[in-house]
Amino acid sequence: MILQPRFNLIASAILLVTSATIVADEKTSETITIIGDKEAAQKVAGSAHVITKAELEEFEYSDVNAILRQVPGVYVRQEDGYGLRPNIGIRSAASGAERSNKITLMEDGILVAPAPYAASAAYYSPTAARMSGLEVLKGSAAITEGPYTVGGAINYLSTPIPYERGGQIMVESGSNGALREHLTYGDSQENTGWLLDVFNQKNNGFKSIDFSDTTTGLDKTDYMAKIRFNSSADAKYYQELILKYLKADEISNQSYLGLTDADFALNPYRRYAASQKDQMRVEHEQLQMHYSIDLNKEMSLHATAYRNETARNWYKTSNIGGMKLATIIDAANSGDSGAIALLQGEAEGEVSIKHNNRAYIAQGLEFMLDWNFESDDVSHDFEIGLRLHQDEEDRFQAEDSFWQSINGGLALTGLGIFGDKSSNNRLTEADAIALYIRDEIEFGDWTFSPGVRYENVDVRRREWGAPERITFNVSKDKNNKQSEIIPGLGITYQFNDNLMVLVGVHKGFAPAGYKPETDNEESLSYEFGGRAFVGKFYAEAILFINDYDNIIGECTTVSGANCSEAEDGTQFNSGAVTVNGLEMVLAYNFSTAADYKLPLNFNYTYMSGEFDSTFDNSFFGDVQKGDPLSYFPEQQGQLSFGIEHSNGWSIKAAASYVDPVCTEVTCKRRLSAFDSTDAIFNLDLIADHQLSDKTTVYFKVENASDETDIIGRHPSGALVQKDRSIYVGLRVDI
Numbered sequence: 234m235i236l237q238p239r240f241n242l243i244a245s246a247i248l249l250v251t252s253a254t255i256v257a258d259e260k261t262s263e264t265i266t267i268i269g270d271k272e273a274a275q276k277v278a279g280s281a282h283v284i285t286k287a288e289l290e291e292f293e294y295s296d297v298n299a300i301l302r303q304v305p306g307v308y309v310r311q312e313d314g315y316g317l318r319p320n321i322g323i324r325s326a327a328s329g330a331e332r333s334n335k336i337t338l339m340e341d342g343i344l345v346a347p348a349p350y351a352a353s354a355a356y357y358s359p360t361a362a363r364m365s366g367l368e369v370l371k372g373s374a375a376i377t378e379g380p381y382t383v384g385g386a387i388n389y390l391s392t393p394i395p396y397e398r399g400g401q402i403m404v405e406s407g408s409n410g411a412l413r414e415h416l417t418y419g420d421s422q423e424n425t426g427w428l429l430d431v432f433n434q435k436n437n438g439f440k441s442i443d444f445s446d447t448t449t450g451l452d453k454t455d456y457m458a459k460i461r462f463n464s465s466a467d468a469k470y471y472q473e474l475i476l477k478y479l480k481a482d483e484i485s486n487q488s489y490l491g492l493t494d495a496d497f498a499l500n501p502y503r504r505y506a507a508s509q510k511d512q513m514r515v516e517h518e519q520l521q522m523h524y525s526i527d528l529n530k531e532m533s534l535h536a537t538a539y540r541n542e543t544a545r546n547w548y549k550t551s552n553i554g555g556m557k558l559a560t561i562i563d564a565a566n567s568g569d570s571g572a573i574a575l576l577q578g579e580a581e582g583e584v585s586i587k588h589n590n591r592a593y594i595a596q597g598l599e600f601m602l603d604w605n606f607e608s609d610d611v612s613h614d615f616e617i618g619l620r621l622h623q624d625e626e627d628r629f630q631a632e633d634s635f636w637q638s639i640n641g642g643l644a645l646t647g648l649g650i651f652g653d654k655s656s657n658n659r660l661t662e663a664d665a666i667a668l669y670i671r672d673e674i675e676f677g678d679w680t681f682s683p684g685v686r687y688e689n690v691d692v693r694r695r696e697w698g699a700p701e702r703i704t705f706n707v708s709k710d711k712n713n714k715q716s717e718i719i720p721g722l723g724i725t726y727q728f729n730d731n732l733m734v735l736v737g738v739h740k741g742f743a744p745a746g747y748k749p750e751t752d753n754e755e756s757l758s759y760e761f762g763g764r765a766f767v768g769k770f771y772a773e774a775i776l777f778i779n780d781y782d783n784i785i786g787e788c789t790t791v792s793g794a795n796c797s798e799a800e801d802g803t804q805f806n807s808g809a810v811t812v813n814g815l816e817m818v819l820a821y822n823f824s825t826a827a828d829y830k831l832p833l834n835f836n837y838t839y840m841s842g843e844f845d846s847t848f849d850n851s852f853f854g855d856v857q858k859g860d861p862l863s864y865f866p867e868q869q870g871q872l873s874f875g876i877e878h879s880n881g882w883s884i885k886a887a888a889s890y891v892d893p894v895c896t897e898v899t900c901k902r903r904l905s906a907f908d909s910t911d912a913i914f915n916l917d918l919i920a921d922h923q924l925s926d927k928t929t930v931y932f933k934v935e936n937a938s939d940e941t942d943i944i945g946r947h948p949s950g951a952l953v954q955k956d957r958s959i960y961v962g963l964r965v966d967i
């Protein structure tokens with residue numbers, strides 16, 4: 234179900250950009266970035282990281298969770314083993330980094346979450362394996378990107394239009410019937426440029442379902458096209474227009490149902506029979522239109538119109554024997570023989586499977602004026618930006634009834650009615666205006682980056698108690714208007730060519746949702762650190778403190794919160810929290826006289842987070858002062874190293890570690906074995922050989938030591954990381 238827009242932003246943008254004459258030339262534009270390259274990231278007055286295309290190709294990951302292991306200060310909660318619906322947090326107190334709902338998620342500099350204001354925890358992540366890079370901004374560096382300055386921002390960089398005719402073919406095959414194909418091809422002429430990008434990924438899955446031959450894998454396809462028109466380089470006003478269209482489809486047989494600890498110990502790759510019909514279907518369309526004009530040598534204007542449409546239906550088990558999934562898992566872990574028999578398919582009982590059917594629209598206009606100028610010995614890079622944004626989430630759901638027989642068969646006993654109650658029939662709409670002003674001021678060895686952001690958000694939710702959306706059936710109509718001024722300041726001082734120090738302070742913000750009684754999430758965040766450059770050695774260390782006046786918890790099924798179905802998606806104020814941490818990066822590329830290079834990279838994160846107040850609500854439950862945050866690792870890190878030879882071959886390894894985490898805030902008081910995860914260790918190996926200037930083959934092993942750690946307990950039960958997987962791949966430049 235795709236909704237109609239409330240006004241035609243795209244048409245308005247077309248009128249805007251076609252009012253200027255576009256003529257041709259050879260000057261071209263890369264993918265729209267926020268930071269730029271790695272060198273630019275190392276000069277930012279705040280914490281910023283760039284993952285390049287070359288770095289993505291080093292291990293050829295398709296899972297964004299694995300890609301982000303190389304960025305300190307970023308933590309993830311794994312779930313499905315493939316990164317289909319990542320839970321990403323950045324230094325923040327978001328509970329379990331749930332659905333990445335406290336970070337600003339972008340693709341090519343534009344908001345890409347299905348409904349970032351109306352439904353921040355909506356399921357969607359761009360396909361990481363088709364990207365040419367990622368940018369991660371934290372602390373004061375993220376003040377220009379909103380609305381979620383409380384955590385930070387991740388910008389996925391799609392394949393750019395090439396400067397000359399060419400592209401790449403990548404094919405990978407491996408364990409569990411895995412097949413990955415990625416084709417890019419494009420060209421630039423004097424007056425135009427274009428790109429076609431096709432991506433496909435299939436896998437049969439690494440789990441098996443009791444009494445069923447249904448696979449547990451996925452089938453993803455992305456099609457992207459870009460076209461560029463640009464004016465002459467010697468034109469009085471250089472102009473450029475880039476159109477981008479993306480269509481993505483996914484079918485994945487994933488489930489919320491995990492395992493009891495006893496069953497996990499016997500076979501961690503098992504799934505219960507009640508989940509055999511669970512399947513997610515997603516359709517996503519993205520349209521971006523970016524126009525820029527150089528008004529003079531110092532000033533340029535950028536305007537972007539965008540629209541994202543996402544429709545998905547996750548048909549998944551919601552109740553077994555009249556119990557929620559989390560409830561029946563808890564009962565089975567406690568030794569309830571009836572719950573165990575139902576889960577293992579040894580007893581009859583009712584199973585409810587819900588059509589979690591939702592449609593999203595996000596659309597908007599963005600404007601940015603960039604002015605570079607000098608005054609005496611002071612240089613300025615001044616930006617002012619404006620975003621007009623609308624988004625919405627439309628839920629129209631139904632729940633079917635099945636009877637589970639002994640040996641796991643499921644027989645349909647009743648079809649649900651779509652939109653039959655308020656939790657299944659609701660519309661949440663958001664309108665937002667965001668404005669920011671930022672100036673990067675350089676004089677001598679100093680750089681000051683003051684900025685301020687303004688967010689004005691209006692969120693409304695309406696619910697209907699019957700399928701017909703008429704006034705008589707309205708069961709809830711709530712509206713929340715919020716506004717916030719968000720200042721920030723970053724400072725760097727360059728001692729010499731080898732040493733830089735930085736300090737930053739900024740206000741963190743996350744909008745509160747539709748309930749007028751809920752306050753915005755606010756924090757005051759500080760960071761202090763330095764960067765050292767000595768030949769081929771690079772080091773960075775940053776201390777940070779996030780002091781939250783009020784964090785927000787959002788009640789969703791994945792969170793495992795003790796809230797009703799009607800409260801699903803509702804946000805709660807949840808008291809004060811303090812987060813302290815340290816991020817470190819060390820990199821050294823040692824070269825020998827024998828044509829060898831020995832690259833070494835290490836990153837480490839220490840974080841400590843706890844509640845500063847006592848309270849009780851539906852999301853967190855009974856919280857006492859000093860309780861830890863859930864899914865918040867104290868220590869994590871990654872070490873990667875390799876051997877590269879000038880004749881074109883290399884061998885690399887990446888070893889990562891994440892501390893055990895509490896899955897419930899009460900875990901240190903209850904001391905239950907079911908309230909924490911295992912420590913997670915992962916070792917990946919890859920060897921590649923360049924057959925020619927254009928052809929490279931590689932052999933890869935992920936989770937080489939075949940670890941079977943409990944990586945999470947939410948949504949419902951113990952979950953395992955992906956098994957040892959072996960792949961062979963080929964990259965050909967064309």
